[in-house]
Amino acid sequence: xxxxxxxxxxxxEFRASGRIVIVGASLAGLRAAETLREEGFTGSLTIIGDEPxxxxxxxxLSKQVxxxxxxxxxxxxxxxxxxxxxxxxxxxxxxxxxxTKRVRLADGEQVPYDRLLIxxxxxxxxxxxxxxxxxxxxxxxxxxxxxxxxxxxxxxSPSRVVVIGAGFIGSEVASVCRELGIPVTVVERGSAPLVxxxxxxxxxxxxxxxxxxxxxxxxxxxxxxxxGDSGGHVRRAHLSDGTAVDADVVVxxxxxxxxxxxxxxxxxxxxxxxxxxxxxxxxxxxxxxxxDSIYVAGDVARAPHVLYEYQFLAMEHWDNAVFGAEVAAxxxxxxxxxxxxxxxxxxxxxxxxxxxIKSVGVPPFGDEIVFTQGSVQERRFAAAYGxxxxxxxxxxxxxxxxxxxxxxxxxxxxxxxPPPPGWDQPPDMKPMPAExxxxxxxxxxxxxxxxxxxxxxxxxxxRPRRH
Amino acid sequence: xxEETPWQQALRYANRANPYPFYEELRKTPVxxxxxxxxxxxTYREIxxxxxxxRVSSDPRKCPVPAxxxxxxxxxxxxxxxxxxxxxxxxxxxxxxxxxxxxxxxMPHFVGPPHAPQLICDLEPEIRRIVGGLLDDMKGxxxxxxxxxxxxxxxxxxxxxxxxxxxxxxxxxxxxxxxALDALDFGxxxxxxxxxxxxxxxxxxxxxxxxxxxxxxxxxARQPGPGxxxxxxxxxxxxxxxxxxxxxxxxxxxxxxxxxxxxxxIAHSVLxxxxxxxxxxxxxxxxELIVPGVEELLRLESSVQFWHTRSAVEDIDIAGxxxxxxxxxxxxxxxxxxxxxxxxxxxxxxxxxxDNQHLGFSQGIHFCFGAPLARLEVQIAVGEFVRRVQNPxxxxxxxxxxxxxxFRGPRHVLVDIDGIRD
Ligand SMILES: Cc1cc2nc3c(=O)[nH]c(=O)nc-3n(C[C@H](O)[C@H](O)[C@H](O)COP(=O)(O)OP(=O)(O)OC[C@H]3O[C@@H](n4cnc5c(N)ncnc54)[C@H](O)[C@@H]3O)c2cc1C
Numbered sequence: 001x002x003x004x005x006x007x008x009x010x011x012x013e014f015r016a017s018g019r020i021v022i023v024g025a026s027l028a029g030l031r032a033a034e035t036l037r038e039e040g041f042t043g044s045l046t047i048i049g050d051e052p053x054x055x056x057x058x059x060x061l062s063k064q065v066x067x068x069x070x071x072x073x074x075x076x077x078x079x080x081x082x083x084x085x086x087x088x089x090x091x092x093x094x095x096x097x098x099x100t101k102r103v104r105l106a107d108g109e110q111v112p113y114d115r116l117l118i119x120x121x122x123x124x125x126x127x128x129x130x131x132x133x134x135x136x137x138x139x140x141x142x143x144x145x146x147x148x149x150x151x152x153x154x155x156x157s158p159s160r161v162v163v164i165g166a167g168f169i170g171s172e173v174a175s176v177c178r179e180l181g182i183p184v185t186v187v188e189r190g191s192a193p194l195v196x197x198x199x200x201x202x203x204x205x206x207x208x209x210x211x212x213x214x215x216x217x218x219x220x221x222x223x224x225x226x227x228g229d230s231g232g233h234v235r236r237a238h239l240s241d242g243t244a245v246d247a248d249v250v251v252x253x254x255x256x257x258x259x260x261x262x263x264x265x266x267x268x269x270x271x272x273x274x275x276x277x278x279x280x281x282x283x284x285x286x287x288x289x290x291x292d293s294i295y296v297a298g299d300v301a302r303a304p305h306v307l308y309e310y311q312f313l314a315m316e317h318w319d320n321a322v323f324g325a326e327v328a329a330x331x332x333x334x335x336x337x338x339x340x341x342x343x344x345x346x347x348x349x350x351x352x353x354x355x356x357i358k359s360v361g362v363p364p365f366g367d368e369i370v371f372t373q374g375s376v377q378e379r380r381f382a383a384a385y386g387x388x389x390x391x392x393x394x395x396x397x398x399x400x401x402x403x404x405x406x407x408x409x410x411x412x413x414x415x416x417x418p419p420p421p422g423w424d425q426p427p428d429m430k431p432m433p434a435e436x437x438x439x440x441x442x443x444x445x446x447x448x449x450x451x452x453x454x455x456x457x458x459x460x461x462x463r464p465r466r467h
Numbered sequence: 468x469x470e471e472t473p474w475q476q477a478l479r480y481a482n483r484a485n486p487y488p489f490y491e492e493l494r495k496t497p498v499x500x501x502x503x504x505x506x507x508x509x510t511y512r513e514i515x516x517x518x519x520x521x522r523v524s525s526d527p528r529k530c531p532v533p534a535x536x537x538x539x540x541x542x543x544x545x546x547x548x549x550x551x552x553x554x555x556x557x558x559x560x561x562x563x564x565x566x567x568x569x570x571x572x573x574m575p576h577f578v579g580p581p582h583a584p585q586l587i588c589d590l591e592p593e594i595r596r597i598v599g600g601l602l603d604d605m606k607g608x609x610x611x612x613x614x615x616x617x618x619x620x621x622x623x624x625x626x627x628x629x630x631x632x633x634x635x636x637x638x639x640x641x642x643x644x645x646x647a648l649d650a651l652d653f654g655x656x657x658x659x660x661x662x663x664x665x666x667x668x669x670x671x672x673x674x675x676x677x678x679x680x681x682x683x684x685x686x687x688a689r690q691p692g693p694g695x696x697x698x699x700x701x702x703x704x705x706x707x708x709x710x711x712x713x714x715x716x717x718x719x720x721x722x723x724x725x726x727x728x729x730x731x732x733i734a735h736s737v738l739x740x741x742x743x744x745x746x747x748x749x750x751x752x753x754x755e756l757i758v759p760g761v762e763e764l765l766r767l768e769s770s771v772q773f774w775h776t777r778s779a780v781e782d783i784d785i786a787g788x789x790x791x792x793x794x795x796x797x798x799x800x801x802x803x804x805x806x807x808x809x810x811x812x813x814x815x816x817x818x819x820x821x822d823n824q825h826l827g828f829s830q831g832i833h834f835c836f837g838a839p840l841a842r843l844e845v846q847i848a849v850g851e852f853v854r855r856v857q858n859p860x861x862x863x864x865x866x867x868x869x870x871x872x873x874f875r876g877p878r879h880v881l882v883d884i885d886g887i888r889d
Contacts, residue, residue: 015567373521402832405516408519419781420781421525422523422781423521423529
């Protein structure tokens, strides 16, 4: 047999009877499993998830679920097809042995694989003081259980809610509180809500929107401690300016932590920013060498992106989980040159204070912003972000129908400022600084992060070891 | 004589039944300039790009060279008589922010959740009843006209109910619509004596139709009644109320659109299925395929073949061409929906086609307002036709077509049948 025929035979055999293990039974994990079957993989498929539930959808948790419209257990993800997998739910993966190709589980079992997909996502960053975090009434929101508990707490009409951190999720929680008629104080260390994700210019608009809806918004401040009553229930938040706010519910929305601890010692490029991989989802080892058998997708992945100067992008976005999973799954059962790249233009949506906010591209990559359509005053507008004369992102407030247009411009590296629209032009179309916080200043961590280094900013000294 | 462009040929009445070979030719130049200065866009990607381009206006008042002007040889647009009467814009003939505001005002009275999420689904029993009745009426017949006996009566009845237009007036406005449509020609035949003579009639028909809508709205202003028009006249939203003129213009649009496009879609669906007995049989065996099936029928024979009120308000570089500021743009949906770059085997009927993002309802901010209603009507009508009509056979292929090119559809579809099942 020729080498080529042998390889083809091996691929066929793997597709027919290989063993694939997916760790992380949520959006990315499920979509990957479906794609594997779609691509004709008939081997054994094991899906490991530490949550006891079948895959469910998270975006509704901070929206419809909190409002009480949809019960938390009604967020199950629709199945696109039968996946015929061995589901190991309610048990965490605790380790990875690449030499023997086994995933270790919390219950002591070991699951062998030929190919592995890491889809463990992120978890909510907890309030840093464990005693205070354990007070009743202190919440975070990432899982179905979190949302259910917080929904119950809100349904009891608390006298006031304090939201710590005004990123997307914190802002959505504040919005729900106002819709439910609950007084809410938002404390944000940055200069405005959403600054990390969308910059100060848009942040100012978001701030005004919150205030118009009766949110007590305190920016440039942190919460220094939480105080409980004798029954162990939170009653007060102390702020960094010495003031205090009485509240019965505190929601810490401090960004997220990537679930990579179980990969410790595996020799993979896994760390604070996630699991490094190439644009095809193939994981790098710590030396930057691509592995053949391990893939990653979703919130926990970080991959170089051609549109953003090949910087590594980590995206905590729904679309990214879906498309990343599809690409990784495709590549798991194919060979070069049939690999697909995951070159998604990042996109995000959020609903808050009656406004539908959407963005495309990577706003923090931009340093300038220009309003391109609509009216800021009416909070229906589109704005574009620019970097060195090209458009790199756009954001819309209740103008989502135009996103596709900006997406196309970004994909083509169109000029910044972009060509003016023919009509519905805002009065002022002058580009201005987008006002992203200095990345070294601690603030709510944005959910798209550029984690690469420009050569001029190299901070590590490279010293090859001499033998 | 100068040779006709593929677009002009596509628009000739003789080619109404099958303009697709000409579209195929046309797509070789995705953006092609016509002798009259109009830019015709025929490929999927380019049309989608323009549908999402804020430099493309839908407001004919912003277009210095009205579309189809030279086809007339007179510098007057073929749409002129209608435009003269319809001075106020409706949601398809204006741009944001007016467009957005007006559509926003209309939405809650139609499908806009959270205001009226039930409106369309609640119509289902009524639609089933009408469709059932139409099929019952065919009992005992051996030959039916799928247009007159089936495709036409349903949408008319439904739109009258939704809008609150008395069904008794249907004959009158049907006549006005037909007269206006027959005079609207964008092809080489526009200059003919016949079409020109129809224009005067069209002017009058639109005038009377406009008066009819205005009277109806006045009546509702004095005494509120059922339906969307009365609600629009009487209910104030957060942004106030539409002006009378704008409201009348939109009322015309809704009566017209709710009535014209769905008829053609049902008629074409029946026609297409009769041409593909295997697909018809498959649909009979697997009725759940009606949902993707209708999307496929909509792709294959899009109800609106192209749209004519768009123009460039800035220079637009696209597909190697610059559409200059001020030029009229025709977006040829009927062609895009068969673009092989986007759809595999585009001329094939595949009831289970995947990723069928056709342009049958357009895209972008002018995406068909009535799409959810049209979908429900056609799904029920075609589904029931397939289920109940025994051994249907097409009598004449191609059937005679109506004159208009935008709202392309058969005038009659004669079908021989063995009977009607219960
Ligand atoms: C409240 C909320 C609102 C959101 N709203 C939006 C929105 O409006 N728009 C948008 O684009 N995105 C939104 N997102 C983000 C979106 O939900 C995520 O991008 C998406 O869920 C990522 O999917 P994933 O599969 O990568 O990760 P996850 O959904 O986080 O799934 C990872 C799974 O792996 C499990 N796991 C972790 N470690 C282990 C282990 N060691 N062993 C076994 N299992 C493990 C986790 O418990 C989890 O079930 C929101 C997220 C949240 C939390």
